[in-house]
Amino acid sequence: MSPLLSTLAGVLALVGAIFALIAALGIVRFPDLLTRMHAATKAGTLGAGLLLLAVAVAFADAGVAARAAAGIAFLVLTAPVASHAIGRAAYFCGVRLWERTEVDELAGHYDPETHVLDPAEAELHERHEPVA
Amino acid sequence: MFLSALLAVSYGLLALALALTLVRLVRGPGLPDRVVALDLIGFIAVGFIALTALQTGVAAFLDAAVTLALIAFVASIGFARYLEYRVPDARPRPTGTPRPAGSSQPSTGLPPGVPHVAP
Numbered sequence: 001m002s003p004l005l006s007t008l009a010g011v012l013a014l015v016g017a018i019f020a021l022i023a024a025l026g027i028v029r030f031p032d033l034l035t036r037m038h039a040a041t042k043a044g045t046l047g048a049g050l051l052l053l054a055v056a057v058a059f060a061d062a063g064v065a066a067r068a069a070a071g072i073a074f075l076v077l078t079a080p081v082a083s084h085a086i087g088r089a090a091y092f093c094g095v096r097l098w099e100r101t102e103v104d105e106l107a108g109h110y111d112p113e114t115h116v117l118d119p120a121e122a123e124l125h126e127r128h129e130p131v132a
Numbered sequence: 133m134f135l136s137a138l139l140a141v142s143y144g145l146l147a148l149a150l151a152l153t154l155v156r157l158v159r160g161p162g163l164p165d166r167v168v169a170l171d172l173i174g175f176i177a178v179g180f181i182a183l184t185a186l187q188t189g190v191a192a193f194l195d196a197a198v199t200l201a202l203i204a205f206v207a208s209i210g211f212a213r214y215l216e217y218r219v220p221d222a223r224p225r226p227t228g229t230p231r232p233a234g235s236s237q238p239s240t241g242l243p244p245g246v247p248h249v250a251p
Binding site for chain 1: 183
């Protein structure tokens, strides 16, 4: 491993670990679920992605780099999906928002029983139903 | 060597991050908060495995990291489904279907008077 590459890999690993620490700080210090999720998902993805990038740089091998790139792409693609699913579920659970929350644009727009947004999404669903 | 010193510091920072996330996992206050903490623990574990690959020079650890990321994603989705539908009879039905007989109110599956809030 050349000294330049190893130094670059070490710095990338350090920055990734710092971002993971920032995510953990956010998850402890932020006041409600959605702000915690904002810290954990974004900073956590960046931290893990940078650490995988450090591996790709350090090995300087096409196969390893391809696997690391696949891992990074997977993280970047799945983290928003997972956090959206958790945030949606938590909203239906009636999780309390921070008391200084300015606006809740979803308030009153979700049918609590069908979990469908009204009215645009309901019309979309009705359009696909057979005519009675 | 410079790289090993940087890796040692990175291990320390990741361990601190894991400890802080465990604080949130224990303190809650609700199940969704714990699920988010578990999600972040998955990311931190991926980071740990990547650091181990760097330190040992064994590229096979990278496969373990990618696999763990996959499993953490599936676990998060599973937890989210559980959170959304854990209340009996609250599973969404297609719009337009009639409500079950005897339930004039939107049913949460809980006895009357129990607020529909997460613990």
